[in-house]
Amino acid sequence: MNNRSDLSKTIMSSFTTSLTMTQLSKVMALTTLGLILTACGGGSSSNDNSNSNTGGGNVTPPASTDLFTVKAKEWKIQPASNMSYCYDIDTQAQISCDGSDWDLKFAMGTRTPLLFTNSGVSGSGTGGALYSPFDASWATLSKEKDATQAGALPAQAWIVDAFSNAFMDSKNGISSFFEYDVFGDHRMSPNFKTYLVTTDNSSTKVIGTVEKPVFAVQIYNYYQGSTSGYVSLRYINTANPEDVRTLTVDASKGWAYVDLNTGTISDKSTGSWQLAFNRYNVQQNAQVGSVVASQPTGFYDADGKVITEKFKDSNAFTATLTDLKATTTATVSKWGSNTITSVLNPAYQGAYPAKLNYGWYNYYPTIETAQADGLQAPHMLKANIDNATMIRGNKGSSYARVHLKEISYADPAKAASQSTWTFEFDVQPSK
Known part of the structure; x- marks a missing residue:
């Protein structure tokens, strides 16, 4: 990736005097990810802050005048x-x-x-x-x-x-349900991870009630054609695992609030909703709890590295349906809440x-x-x-x-x- 090489030169030139190598690697990783997400359409959300151009070519030398006046x-x-x-x-x-x-x-x-x-x-x-x-x-x-x-x-x-919850806790700092640029095409690829989402975080039961259901959710796509920001869900009410539903959420322009009970989507946070999406960001309602239930086998090796061939598998959507339904036998010791994190x-x-x-x-x-x-x-x-x-x-x-x-x-x-x-x-x- 040429932009990664250019970026490394830019960062190294301007930060040599002020960062340790550990800090430098953190900033480089964050910056590279932000740049390439913008390139693939991941940065056009109303809540994104990727609104400047880093430019190219020669690096501007550091200012000789103290601007901290x-x-x-x-x-x-x-x-x-x-x-x-x-x-x-x-x-x-x-x-x-x-x-x-x-x-x-x-x-x-x-x-x-x-x-x-x-x-x-x-x-x-x-x-x-x-x-x-x-x-x-x-x-x-x-x-x-x-x-x-x-x-x-x-x-x-x-x-x-950013929000922190089961959907957002990930090594890439964005989401745990996609991998970015697996094939060198700047696209998000789903890993078919399954999440349990409860509407009653005071109970650890994975089978809910009519009034307070529990859902199992997989996210299997991020595109509508070539346009990013369209999040496709496959989910069940764990009390009725054979009723498999799908829903595509237009999260390309701001927060979209999803009611899994009715399968409806709103741009307002009022009324009944469990999950909300804004591109690759996810938040959950106050009474909602979530956990990662399972990661289907074959997508990562023992060291957590991506297995590219598995992400290419055209049968993955069908094959991972059993993982979705298997959540009815899972156990939960504690539900994860929705919090706001800051560095x-x-x-x-x-x-x-x-x-x-x-x-x-x-x-x-x-x-x-x-x-x-x-x-x-x-x-x-x-x-x-x-x-x-x-x-x-x-x-x-x-x-x-x-x-x-x-x-x-x-x-x-x-x-x-x-x-x-x-x-x-x-x-x-x-x-």
């Missing part, structure tokens, strides 16, 4: 439980999360927060982030003069927020009762671990001041590097006292 702006938050707070990097001020102009959201839980960018499924903007807080340092990012690397950084490198919320590192590292901060479950890092009480948090990220603004034209500078407590001896979180930003304004 707004320095050391602080955002102080005194959060209440289960409340969200938003920041606008263009005005360097806290604003309402109800509008579309926010760039970074701080959503407080009962004790710890989650962070989101105005991108993907978190907002209507074209924001995103380049790094997990584990993958970049404030010291390194502070040396950057241009967040876009003088235009050499592809738009697809900015990682957007800004990595899985914590460490093991209880030692301190737990959440990237932006450490959590200290015991008095011993707290005192070892200069805190006075258990269950307190302390900022990891050198961990950082780079974010893109909601309009896609301004940027900021950010780190958590401090977490302080009204009473340093009480973890339950009011906390104050201080973030620091350097901003590269819109041109």
Whole structure:
């Protein structure tokens, strides 16, 4: 693939001074996937953010002028439980999360927060982030003069927020029911994986009731002719496995909401629906749970590598019907819910009762671990001041590097006292 070779040269030239090789490989993988999905028609959704051209030929050299002209702006938050707070990097001020102009959201839980960018499924903007807080340092990012690397950084490198569920948890970061470019034709090829979808995630039974059915679902196509974004389903109500139904969902222009009970599709999220599709993205309704029930044999080898001949098999649709029906004898210990993921919320590192590292901060479950890092009480948090990220603004034209500078407590001896979180930003304004 020529575009992959060109892309590698572009990334290597512009990132040599600021990325480790591990981080570089991550960005290259994400960028290459975004570029080739756009090429095959996978990037025209209303929620896609692949709206810029990386160009070709010679790489533009990094800017010699520091474009981060707004320095050391602080955002102080005194959060209440289960409340969200938003920041606008263009005005360097806290604003309402109800509008579309926010760039970074701080959503407080009962004790710890989650962070989101105005991108993907978190907002209507074209924001995103380049790094997990584990993958970049404030010291390194502070040396950057241009967040876009003088235009050499592809738009697809900015990682957007996405849904996470059984359909979306995959090594390719997009879906677990297709493989991309198996035959060098930039197309999605189905693997006929079977999913169980319950309308009652409080019960682990795989055979539902009339009021609360359970469905087994396979996705077997992504095209209508040569046009992408048309998702074809084959499914059963597990209480009646011989009644096999098919449905094609036009997910090419935005979210399409599917009611498996009636086989109907709507562009509105009101009423009864279990699954919704927007190109290769899938979300599920709040009461719905899902799990991967099975992957038909022959599509992957023991190491998880694609077996191309199996994906060529014209009889695969017929042969995998038995896998769909076999889900009636499956067992489920727990249903997967629908959540929103962001690169800004990595899985914590460490093991209880030692301190737990959440990237932006450490959590200290015991008095011993707290005192070892200069805190006075258990269950307190302390900022990891050198961990950082780079974010893109909601309009896609301004940027900021950010780190958590401090977490302080009204009473340093009480973890339950009011906390104050201080973030620091350097901003590269819109041109």
